[in-house]
Amino acid sequence: MARTSQRNKTSTTKENHIESHGHLTNSIHMHRHTPMAMGVLSDHKSLIRDLIALQRSTSLQDPSSNPRSVTELDVSSKNSRRSTHQLKTLLQQLEEMPKRKQRYKGAKRDRRTLNVRRSRARVGISEKTHKSQIAGEGKQQVELDASQDTKNVCGIPWNWSRIHHRGKSFIEKSLSCGLADARVRDADGNSQHFQGNGSNLDRPSFHMNTATESETLSESESESLPLLAEESGNDSYSDIPSDSRSGKSNCRQSRSLTQKYMPKTFKDIVGQSLVTQALANAVARKKIGLVYLFYGPHGTGKTSCARVFSKALNCQSAEQPKPCDMCNSCISHNLGKNQYIIELHPVDNSTKFEKVLESNNYSSNKYHVLIIDECNNLSPVMWGTITRAIDKEPNNVVFILISASLDLPHMVISRCQKFFFPKLKELEILNALQWVSSSEGLEVDRDALKLIASRSDGSLRDAEMTLEQLSLLGQRISVSVVQELVGMISDDKLVDLLDLALSADTINTVKNLRQLIETGVEPLALMSQLATVITDILAGSYAFSSERRRKFFKRPNLSKEDMEKLRQALRILSEAEKQLRVTADKVTWLTAALLQLAPDQNYLLPTSSGATPSNNHTPTIRENLHERVMQGNSDHDDALPSRRKNDENAPSTSNYGARSRLDNSQIWQEVLYNIQSDSLKRFLIQEAKLNSVTLGEAPTVQLTFSSNANKSKAEKFRGQILNAFEATLSCGVILEIRYETKKEIENLENGMTLRRSLTSQNRHFYSGHENEHFVRAIGPHILTEGEVIQTGPVGLGMGKRNKSFWIGEASSSDYKQHLAPPSEGWEMGFGKKDGSIAEKLERENL
Numbered sequence: 001m002a003r004t005s006q007r008n009k010t011s012t013t014k015e016n017h018i019e020s021h022g023h024l025t026n027s028i029h030m031h032r033h034t035p036m037a038m039g040v041l042s043d044h045k046s047l048i049r050d051l052i053a054l055q056r057s058t059s060l061q062d063p064s065s066n067p068r069s070v071t072e073l074d075v076s077s078k079n080s081r082r083s084t085h086q087l088k089t090l091l092q093q094l095e096e097m098p099k100r101k102q103r104y105k106g107a108k109r110d111r112r113t114l115n116v117r118r119s120r121a122r123v124g125i126s127e128k129t130h131k132s133q134i135a136g137e138g139k140q141q142v143e144l145d146a147s148q149d150t151k152n153v154c155g156i157p158w159n160w161s162r163i164h165h166r167g168k169s170f171i172e173k174s175l176s177c178g179l180a181d182a183r184v185r186d187a188d189g190n191s192q193h194f195q196g197n198g199s200n201l202d203r204p205s206f207h208m209n210t211a212t213e214s215e216t217l218s219e220s221e222s223e224s225l226p227l228l229a230e231e232s233g234n235d236s237y238s239d240i241p242s243d244s245r246s247g248k249s250n251c252r253q254s255r256s257l258t259q260k261y262m263p264k265t266f267k268d269i270v271g272q273s274l275v276t277q278a279l280a281n282a283v284a285r286k287k288i289g290l291v292y293l294f295y296g297p298h299g300t301g302k303t304s305c306a307r308v309f310s311k312a313l314n315c316q317s318a319e320q321p322k323p324c325d326m327c328n329s330c331i332s333h334n335l336g337k338n339q340y341i342i343e344l345h346p347v348d349n350s351t352k353f354e355k356v357l358e359s360n361n362y363s364s365n366k367y368h369v370l371i372i373d374e375c376n377n378l379s380p381v382m383w384g385t386i387t388r389a390i391d392k393e394p395n396n397v398v399f400i401l402i403s404a405s406l407d408l409p410h411m412v413i414s415r416c417q418k419f420f421f422p423k424l425k426e427l428e429i430l431n432a433l434q435w436v437s438s439s440e441g442l443e444v445d446r447d448a449l450k451l452i453a454s455r456s457d458g459s460l461r462d463a464e465m466t467l468e469q470l471s472l473l474g475q476r477i478s479v480s481v482v483q484e485l486v487g488m489i490s491d492d493k494l495v496d497l498l499d500l501a502l503s504a505d506t507i508n509t510v511k512n513l514r515q516l517i518e519t520g521v522e523p524l525a526l527m528s529q530l531a532t533v534i535t536d537i538l539a540g541s542y543a544f545s546s547e548r549r550r551k552f553f554k555r556p557n558l559s560k561e562d563m564e565k566l567r568q569a570l571r572i573l574s575e576a577e578k579q580l581r582v583t584a585d586k587v588t589w590l591t592a593a594l595l596q597l598a599p600d601q602n603y604l605l606p607t608s609s610g611a612t613p614s615n616n617h618t619p620t621i622r623e624n625l626h627e628r629v630m631q632g633n634s635d636h637d638d639a640l641p642s643r644r645k646n647d648e649n650a651p652s653t654s655n656y657g658a659r660s661r662l663d664n665s666q667i668w669q670e671v672l673y674n675i676q677s678d679s680l681k682r683f684l685i686q687e688a689k690l691n692s693v694t695l696g697e698a699p700t701v702q703l704t705f706s707s708n709a710n711k712s713k714a715e716k717f718r719g720q721i722l723n724a725f726e727a728t729l730s731c732g733v734i735l736e737i738r739y740e741t742k743k744e745i746e747n748l749e750n751g752m753t754l755r756r757s758l759t760s761q762n763r764h765f766y767s768g769h770e771n772e773h774f775v776r777a778i779g780p781h782i783l784t785e786g787e788v789i790q791t792g793p794v795g796l797g798m799g800k801r802n803k804s805f806w807i808g809e810a811s812s813s814d815y816k817q818h819l820a821p822p823s824e825g826w827e828m829g830f831g832k833k834d835g836s837i838a839e840k841l842e843r844e845n846l
């Protein structure tokens with residue numbers, strides 16, 4: 001009853017609100033209310049009532065927008081029916097009204113919704129007031145006071161513009177109603193005025209944390225919108241995610257899945273349990289720091305977590321855990337109306353940064369949270385503003401910096417509490433996707449979700465976006481649909497290729513591979529897919545299609561021997577993968593690898609003594625190529641990397657086999673022996689240290705020098721040194737010349753070698769080249785050739801990194817996974833989008 005009377009009061013308020021404009025003389029304001037010219041007003045009172053009823057019924061049909069009002073649902077089911085009827089009447093009436101010119105661009109809307117909104121505009125009810133009313137019904141009357149205030153009633157005042165940036169969209173909100181001083185009841189029940197009034201157009205606008213719509217509206221366009229017709233902007237209130245991972249689904253379809261499933265409490269955040277626990281405890285114990293830094297790969301929940309933390313800081317619940325998502329403060333945050341939380345972004349101009357960060361207008365009983373996103377892209381001027389603001393150590397202000405990496409000004413880094421957000425595990429992503437698809441009622445195969453999860457590189461945002469794209473196809477989401485969408489080769493085609501290769505059908509293997517490559521697939525991606533399909537076959541989870549005629553896979557049940565051959569094939573691919581990452585001629589190497597899958601004993605490498613190699617020995621590509629060269633196997637000429645093909649001085653296999661057994665000091669002796677110049681020889685004896693020799697796919701040797709000058713000197717003789725190594729090892733060699741500090745050398749000697757993986761999207765890597773350390777975000781498809789070649793193999797580069805980096809990094813599971821003692825000398829640790837084949841082998845225990 002109380003609620004019903006409250007609603008009646010609300011509708012009266014709306015009318016009062018509108019009537020109250022009768023006394024307004026402010027022309028701007030009136031202009032914005034043009035559609036409800038006072039003369040028309042009285043004629044439309046009944047329409048207003050209808051509209052309010054309609055709005056209520058809409059909100060009641062959507063359980064998520066009114067999660068708590070079960071009783072209301074009962075009470076108003078009658079209203080709901082009534083309003084459907086009223087809708088018709090209303091629309092008929094509206095048709096008779098003069099059409100109002102709409103000035104929206106790109107707004108593709110449901111016609112019915114649009115008409116209803118137009119009608120609102122015509123009758124002069126502000127969207128905002130409406131939305132606040134709806135919100136008020138569902139949870140709290142946050143905005144109600146604004147419309148009850150008959151002096152300055154409007155509550156219309158928001159202009160919205162959208163900024164789309166890197167897949168995120170922000171709503172930029174600025175106060176623009178001429179007279180509005182719309183109030184928001186703060187969490188303590190006091191009325192809080194928004195800063196500024198008539199001139200609020202100038203008020204530093206800030207990004208809202210609410211969901212947004214898909215269409216883009218330029219700022220100027222949005223500014224030119226008449227406020228009352230500002231349907232697209234103010235619609236954001238209805239777009240506010242009233243659901244979450246723990247909530248219900250929302251009937252609005254226009255929001256993207258990432259917006260819709262944006263976490264609202266700490267428990268909605270997938271993975272990242274250490275971070276969320278620490279932050280929740282900080283709130284519970286009231287131990288709040290001044291500056292926080294959330295860093296890590298993209299799409300892992302940094303921004304979401306910053307928003308949840310901000311919400312928790314001002315949550316009014318007496319109980320933990322916070323945020324409760326139910327108190328006034330939480331709700332106003334969800335509605336995007338919390339003026340204590342401001343988001344800044346590199347796309348904002350520096351004036352805006354100054355305005356926001358240099359403002360001293362902080363209330364004493366609230367936390368003001370400044371979330372600064374994408375800090376790794378801020379300009380020096382913006383950093384200056386931030387550091388000045390941090391220096392003041394304002395009370396009640398919390399800075400949350402969000403960055404992809406730790407490559408930020410030292411002064412800031414040293415004052416932050418740092419939280420690393422590692423990539424999410426595939427299983428975590430899979431479960432989240434499962435949850436989203438069942439909430440959305442999508443028909444989707446679990447294997448398809450698995451594939452999406454494995455392709456999303458630890459980013460739940462990417463995974464959700466892929467799922468959303470797939471859902472738009474309007475069909476059951478199967479593995480093959482996913483493969484097609486993401487540009488993967490279908491499993492059938494992969495198995496065809498594998499079949500040819502395993503049946504030693506050289507010509508068709510090469511032909512088939514070329515055809516696939518011509519479709520634009522990346523050799524590395526193809527290799528990874530081949531490995532995946534082999535793994536599936538070995539695990540018995542691959543269902544062969546009966547329609548294809550194949551040789552190797554002619555029977556669905558493979559013999560033990562065949563399985564062994566597949567296992568071997570996987571190892572060969574794993575080896576070849578390393579080579580593929582460093583070579584410019586990926587296709588050739590991939591071809592070479594495929595041609596070795598044929599289980600032909602002739603390809604196996606005899607040892608120097610001529611004995612048959614042990615069963616455990618998997619010949620490397622290079623060994624096999626040597627062997628083929630020696631055999632003059634012209635069939636496979638195509639497959640040979642050019643260097644090998646033309647290598648007339650290819651060593652005898654026995655020589656190679658014997659060399660590989662030499663230890664480093666013997667190799668070094670022989671290298672020195674092979675150096676022609678005496679002075680260079682002396683220099684190397686005195687200054688150089690052969691740190692490691694790694695044979696295999698990409699034979700790599702590493703020479704270290706204890707001073708930069710010596711290192712540079714050695715660089716000048718790189719050609720001679722390289723020749724000496726190649727002559728010694730009888731194969732092409734990658735020569736690394738490095739400068740290590742004494743400490744690093746000691747560490748190396750103590751076996752403390754750190755492997756850093758060069759890897760896919762946004763994982764940063766460090767180059768020891770020139771002993772300069774820099775962080776790079778790598779684009780989506782792993783490394784480009786140039787990057788690997790220019791920077792050389794992964795370096796250590798511990799020197800200039802500060803302690804916090806190591807602490808931060810070491811605490812991250814992401815880092816741990818790449819921290820491993822060297823297995824044999826210096827090892828090139830390359831990661832890859834879905835984990836390397838080697839990792840895959842390890843995982844599958846093969």
Ligand SMILES: Nc1ncnc2c1ncn2[C@@H]1O[C@H](COP(=O)(O)OP(=O)(O)OP(=O)(O)O)[C@@H](O)[C@H]1O
Nearest residue numbers: 258261262269270298299300301302303304460461
């Ligand atoms: N850990 C997570 N838990 C729940 N949802 C997540 C998580 N990570 C990403 N998402 C989903 O992806 C969307 C975007 O996430 P968010 O912006 O928080 O990621 P981010 O790490 O800040 O990414 P970026 O660095 O690119 O800004 C969220 O709205 C949510 O739907």
Ligand SMILES: [Zn+2]
Nearest residue numbers: 315324327330
């Ligand atoms: Zn709360």
